[in-house]
Amino acid sequence: MTMFSASTFVVWGGIAYQYGMVAVVINTCYGIAALLVGYFVAGRWNRLNIQTPAEFVSLRFGAVGLQFFTWTMLFKRILGVSVSLYALAVLLVALIPVNLTLAIVIFGVIVTAYTMQGGLWAVLMTDVLQFIVLTVTVFLVAFLMLGNIESMSGFVASVPDDFFSPVAGSYGWFFLTGWVMIHFFMIGAEWAFVQRFLAVPSSKDARKSAYLFGVMYLVTPLFWLLPPLLFRGEVQGIDKEQAYILAARSVLPPGLLGLMVAALFSATASMVSSQLNVFAGVLTNDFYHAKFNPRASERRLVMVGRIFTVLLGALLVGSALLVPQLGGAEKLIVTINSMLVVPLYAPTLWGLFSTRINIRDMLLVALSSFFLGVLLRFGLATNPWIGEGDNLWTLAQYLSENVKNVEVMVGVILPVVMLAVIEFTKKLNGPLCERCS
Numbered sequence: 088m089t090m091f092s093a094s095t096f097v098v099w100g101g102i103a104y105q106y107g108m109v110a111v112v113i114n115t116c117y118g119i120a121a122l123l124v125g126y127f128v129a130g131r132w133n134r135l136n137i138q139t140p141a142e143f144v145s146l147r148f149g150a151v152g153l154q155f156f157t158w159t160m161l162f163k164r165i166l167g168v169s170v171s172l173y174a175l176a177v178l179l180v181a182l183i184p185v186n187l188t189l190a191i192v193i194f195g196v197i198v199t200a201y202t203m204q205g206g207l208w209a210v211l212m213t214d215v216l217q218f219i220v221l222t223v224t225v226f227l228v229a230f231l232m233l234g235n236i237e238s239m240s241g242f243v244a245s246v247p248d249d250f251f252s253p254v255a256g257s258y259g260w261f262f263l264t265g266w267v268m269i270h271f272f273m274i275g276a277e278w279a280f281v282q283r284f285l286a287v288p289s290s291k292d293a294r295k296s297a298y299l300f301g302v303m304y305l306v307t308p309l310f311w312l313l314p315p316l317l318f319r320g321e322v323q324g325i326d327k328e329q330a331y332i333l334a335a336r337s338v339l340p341p342g343l344l345g346l347m348v349a350a351l352f353s354a355t356a357s358m359v360s361s362q363l364n365v366f367a368g369v370l371t372n373d374f375y376h377a378k379f380n381p382r383a384s385e386r387r388l389v390m391v392g393r394i395f396t397v398l399l400g401a402l403l404v405g406s407a408l409l410v411p412q413l414g415g416a417e418k419l420i421v422t423i424n425s426m427l428v429v430p431l432y433a434p435t436l437w438g439l440f441s442t443r444i445n446i447r448d449m450l451l452v453a454l455s456s457f458f459l460g461v462l463l464r465f466g467l468a469t470n471p472w473i474g475e476g477d478n479l480w481t482l483a484q485y486l487s488e489n490v491k492n493v494e495v496m497v498g499v500i501l502p503v504v505m506l507a508v509i510e511f512t513k514k515l516n517g518p519l520c521e522r523c524s
């Protein structure tokens with residue numbers, strides 16, 4: 088549940104309201120990816136006899152690899168958490184007349200303050216609260232909205248013709264295939280997931296945990312996204328980012344609606360808190376303590392950790408304020424995952440099975456894929472300086488009309504192809520450490 092936040096309701100609820108069932112299909116891609124991870128990857132992690140995924144990265148790719156992975160993951164997570172903070176503010180603005188900027192700042196200050204004081208305990212408490220309250224309220228919203236439908240034929244007639252299609256708009260089969268690949272590498276290599284594979288007693292248990300995750304994401308997306316899907320048949324022409332919370336407002340009394348908002352805040356606070364804790368800890372121990380003050384007392388490290396928490400919280404708030412200028416929550420989330428996940432995680436996961444990939448290959452694959460993606464996505468596809476008479480006009484038009492496919496090509500296909508070429512053309516190196524061979 089720590090990976091769950093308000094952005095789930097804003098991003099995927101918005102897609103469900105605008106396009107229909109394709110939002111459910113996109114979310115079931117997580118389940119397919121998790122099942123693949125359970126079959127191919129989870130047991131492998133558990134058999135390594137290591138304590139943390141950071142230990143593997145350090146042993147396999149050295150200190151440079153660990154530093155690169157840590158800082159790039161920090162960059163990615165800050166962007167993702169910023170979208171969640173923005174999404175939470177969007178939900179509040181849909182209910183009460185408050186400025187979006189003010190709402191972002193207020194939520195950011197609250198989450199940062201209680202994380203700084205409560206640490207991991209704050210995260211554990213919000214996990215429990217969100218699981219109970221959010222599940223119950225979403226179930227109630229879906230049940231009440233189903234009761235409002237007079238006839239299925241009338242509902243079908245009130246939504247677009249392709250509303251029940253598994254693909255729609257720019258979310259075609261190529262994108263969905265890429266989305267499965269993206270989350271195969273994410274679930275298979277992101278530290279939050281890997282730690283769960285390492286923490287269980289056996290490789291069989293590790294596979295079971297991934298299978299459970301996969302099955303849950305195959306059967307639950309329709310339940311979570313039912314409110315905005317049904318709301319499209321009742322109301323058209325609203326801001327899609329607010330569709331989920333407006334659907335809830337249409338059937339819930341004020342008290343229960345407030346309870347749902349509290350649960351959404353709890354869900355987002357859990358995710359933001361966990362990230363603040365992780366990276367404040369990394370900056371305190373691996374940066375300040377290791378590089379600048381090895382003899383620092385525990386009391387001083389706690390103080391420095393709180394300072395880093397405040398600084399990271401301020402960075403999150405500033406990034407969240409920029410989300411509307413960057414295209415909104417949906418575009419930013421899809422772009423972040425499409426362009427960053429595979430270049431960052433694929434070399435690590437590949438290195439789990441192959442000794443031919445080293446730190447130079449990791450840097451080459453990650454940096455070349457990322458910068459080429461930035462060049463095509465932002466340097467050409469959305470460049471206002473490229474006019475109709477310019478030589479690059481045709482290319483820029485194609486890129487702008489096929490943005491999601493281009494992101495999959497550069498952010499998913501390219502790094503995998505590069506790793507495959509390295510694998511089959513490079514001479515076999517010896518294992519870098521006995522424990523990782």
